[in-house]
Amino acid sequence: MKKKIGGIGLCMLWSILTCAQTITPQAEQRAKDIVTKMTLQEKIEYISGYTSFSLRAIPRLGIPEIKLADGPQGIRNHAPKSTLYPSGILSASTWNRELLYKLGQGLGQDAKARGVNILLGPGVNIYRAPLCGRNFEYFGEDPYLTGETAKQYILGVQSEGVIATIKHFAANNQEWSRHHASSDIDERTLQEIYFPAFRKAVQEANVGAVMNSYNLLNGVHATEHKWLNIDVLRNLWGFKGILMSDWTSVYSAVGAANAGLDLEMPKGRFMNLENLLPAIKAGTVTEETINLKVQHILQTLIAYGMLDKEQKDSNIAEDNPFSRQTALELAREGVVLLKNEGNLLPLKGKTAVMGPNANLIPTGGGSGFVTPFSTVSVAQGLKELKKKNLLLLTDDVIYEDIVHEFYTDANRQMKGFKAEYFKNKTLSGQPEVIRTESSVDYDWGYGAPLDGFPTDGFSVRWTACYMPQTDGQLKLHIGGDDGYRLFVNDKHITGDWGNHSYSSREVELPVEGGKEYRFRIEFFDNISSAIIRFNAYSLNEAKLRQGLAKVDNVVFCTGFNSNTEGEGFDRPFALLRYQELFIKKIASMHPNVVVVLNAGGGVDFTNWYDAAKAILMAWYPGQEGGQAIAEILTGKISPSGKLPIS
Numbered sequence: 207m208k209k210k211i212g213g214i215g216l217c218m219l220w221s222i223l224t225c226a227q228t229i230t231p232q233a234e235q236r237a238k239d240i241v242t243k244m245t246l247q248e249k250i251e252y253i254s255g256y257t258s259f260s261l262r263a264i265p266r267l268g269i270p271e272i273k274l275a276d277g278p279q280g281i282r283n284h285a286p287k288s289t290l291y292p293s294g295i296l297s298a299s300t301w302n303r304e305l306l307y308k309l310g311q312g313l314g315q316d317a318k319a320r321g322v323n324i325l326l327g328p329g330v331n332i333y334r335a336p337l338c339g340r341n342f343e344y345f346g347e348d349p350y351l352t353g354e355t356a357k358q359y360i361l362g363v364q365s366e367g368v369i370a371t372i373k374h375f376a377a378n379n380q381e382w383s384r385h386h387a388s389s390d391i392d393e394r395t396l397q398e399i400y401f402p403a404f405r406k407a408v409q410e411a412n413v414g415a416v417m418n419s420y421n422l423l424n425g426v427h428a429t430e431h432k433w434l435n436i437d438v439l440r441n442l443w444g445f446k447g448i449l450m451s452d453w454t455s456v457y458s459a460v461g462a463a464n465a466g467l468d469l470e471m472p473k474g475r476f477m478n479l480e481n482l483l484p485a486i487k488a489g490t491v492t493e494e495t496i497n498l499k500v501q502h503i504l505q506t507l508i509a510y511g512m513l514d515k516e517q518k519d520s521n522i523a524e525d526n527p528f529s530r531q532t533a534l535e536l537a538r539e540g541v542v543l544l545k546n547e548g549n550l551l552p553l554k555g556k557t558a559v560m561g562p563n564a565n566l567i568p569t570g571g572g573s574g575f576v577t578p579f580s581t582v583s584v585a586q587g588l589k590e591l592k593k594k595n596l597l598l599l600t601d602d603v604i605y606e607d608i609v610h611e612f613y614t615d616a617n618r619q620m621k622g623f624k625a626e627y628f629k630n631k632t633l634s635g636q637p638e639v640i641r642t643e644s645s646v647d648y649d650w651g652y653g654a655p656l657d658g659f660p661t662d663g664f665s666v667r668w669t670a671c672y673m674p675q676t677d678g679q680l681k682l683h684i685g686g687d688d689g690y691r692l693f694v695n696d697k698h699i700t701g702d703w704g705n706h707s708y709s710s711r712e713v714e715l716p717v718e719g720g721k722e723y724r725f726r727i728e729f730f731d732n733i734s735s736a737i738i739r740f741n742a743y744s745l746n747e748a749k750l751r752q753g754l755a756k757v758d759n760v761v762f763c764t765g766f767n768s769n770t771e772g773e774g775f776d777r778p779f780a781l782l783r784y785q786e787l788f789i790k791k792i793a794s795m796h797p798n799v800v801v802v803l804n805a806g807g808g809v810d811f812t813n814w815y816d817a818a819k820a821i822l823m824a825w826y827p828g829q830e831g832g833q834a835i836a837e838i839l840t841g842k843i844s845p846s847g848k849l850p851i852s
Contacts, residue, residue, distance in 0.1 A: 237505035254474030278327035280576035289529035290578035292828035296540035298345035310362020312529035321518030330403040339381035342570040342806020346850025353406040360411040374419030388422035435466030537834035542847035552841025555758030560599040563763040572773020578829040587836025605743035612670040646740040665730040685710025714784030765804030780810040793817035
């Protein structure tokens with residue numbers, strides 16, 4: 207162990223000389239020599255993606271196919287499962303350089319186990335807008351902390367022979383309208399706040415790749431920004447690696463080609479033969495410009511030996527023990543104690559664990575989403591440590607499924623849902639099929655919902671009635687791929703009515719005994735897979751009260767998830783209203799409530815802060831997060847995380 211720490215310390219001290227890969231004059235010359243042997247068509251085709259996450263092979267020149275993979279929290283491509291590390295904002299909360307280097311090593315090893323050459327991380331955009339949907343991937347608001355965190359992450363990744371990619375260059379402060387928003391920032395602010403992490407990555411960690419952002423910077427898209435990409439990144443900082451686009455962040459051929467972009471991903475929508483050959487012929491783009499792009503890519507690959515050896519390392523297990531241990535250590539050090547009134551923590555006596563996140567490990571969505579081999583939830587972690595002193599009041603215990611109490615109409619003669627199937631996406635005209643179904647829970651995959659229906663471009667409507675016997679609270683869960691929406695008594699309750707991969711929504715609905723509630727679920731499939739799921743549960747308040755009366759304290763696990771914050775959309779600042787109300791409800795029944803909060807950034811505590819005796823900011827703690835949180839709650843370890851945001 208001492209030897210390992212010493213090696214890490216030496217790497218941090220002599221990063222440029224000993225641990226970071228450098229692009230040598232020899233690598234540059236070898237790349238130039240290869241370029242001279244390529245046809246113009248080969249060169250133009252090489253500066254865009256071959257598949258969504260690979261670069262094309264050119265066997266006659268000894269160039270292999272190069273694999274790229276998301277992302278900052280784990281390897282998301284080229285294998286169905288991988289280590290789910292804690293989110294970037296938790297990693298930054300550790301303030302631990304050696305541990306951040308280990309994070310990079312773990313990511314590098316996971317990449318090599320899958321034959322991945324280029325890791326698309328870390329993300330270092332500064333936390334200036336608290337509603338940015340990808341803040342969970344980033345390292346907070348302080349340029350120095352962000353830079354130091356990124357540096358160690360990159361050094362660790364690249365020490366394993368994997369190219370790291372720092373992103374998103376530059377000033378990417380929001381996800382909403384990210385293709386169209388312009389970040390208008392003066393140069394001093396750019397140099398002092400937005401650039402330092404990128405500069406440190408280039409000059410101190412020798413990062414192999416940089417990714418441009420979607421947004422415009424002072425009115426010019428980043429992929430077309432000559433001052434940003436050539437004057438600053440290349441000429442001022444001396445970057446010699448690969449400058450790639452974010453996926454579909456290129457908006458013109460000539461503009462991107464002349465502004466320094468080397469690689470368009472995921473494919474050549476603009477920088478392709480159709481656009482660039484005429485531009486070269488007309489003199490608006492030179493062949494020397496194309497040559498330099500190919501050289502940048504090849505000299506980086508050469509520096510990492512990727513033209514000379516197989517990238518996949520079969521000696522590294524895909525479910526890597528080193529990675530799993532690193533994920534646990536990060537979670538232990540990144541959780542932040544925000545409140546501990548009356549020294550309620552560490553927990554003493556019998557404890558109840560409950561809440562929507564008690565039995566799962568949530569994470570943000572998009573390229574930061576990873577499917578792990580296994581997880582440890584807070585409930586599992588506490589069960590292991592407290593054994594007989596733990597009472598599970600998780601949602602599956604205190605909520606009861608009531609879908610079997612739904613009827614097709616107000617006459618209440620037949621149980622189930624009336625289902626109407628349409629051969630169009632808009633629920634238009636008369637339905638082709640009408641039938642009764644006991645539930646709404648379908649995964650049609652890439653197939654048709656019924657015989658004679660198309661595999662894409664159909665829609666379905668389900669209707670049902672429900673009459674509760676007593677006043678109460680319903681929890682309604684709906685999800686789908688593609689569009690779905692839920693109406694109750696003709697009022698829109700929730701949904702995600704658009705073309706997208708699977709997402710879900712959850713709401714609470716107060717109900718009155720003896721009152722009729724008419725449910726309407728609408729769904730359409732655009733293309734690809736088709737999934738729709740709906741569940742309804744009723745809170746058993748008597749069971750809840752009985753359980754709380756038996757315990758000395760309550761751990762309530764709540765917060766955000768990949769449906770409320772992630773790539774491509776911005777996040778709310780407050781918990782869902784029903785979660786806030788539930789915290790207050792629990793506090794009205796029990797004096798000792800601990801809230802374990804999952805979120806990728808700041809949260810409005812106004813409505814429930816006083817109801818909680820203790821609060822742990824757990825961020826998104828990764829696959830081992832439940833064990834780390836349980837150890838902190840029980841006092842096995844002390845919380846040591848520091849907030850990277852104000």
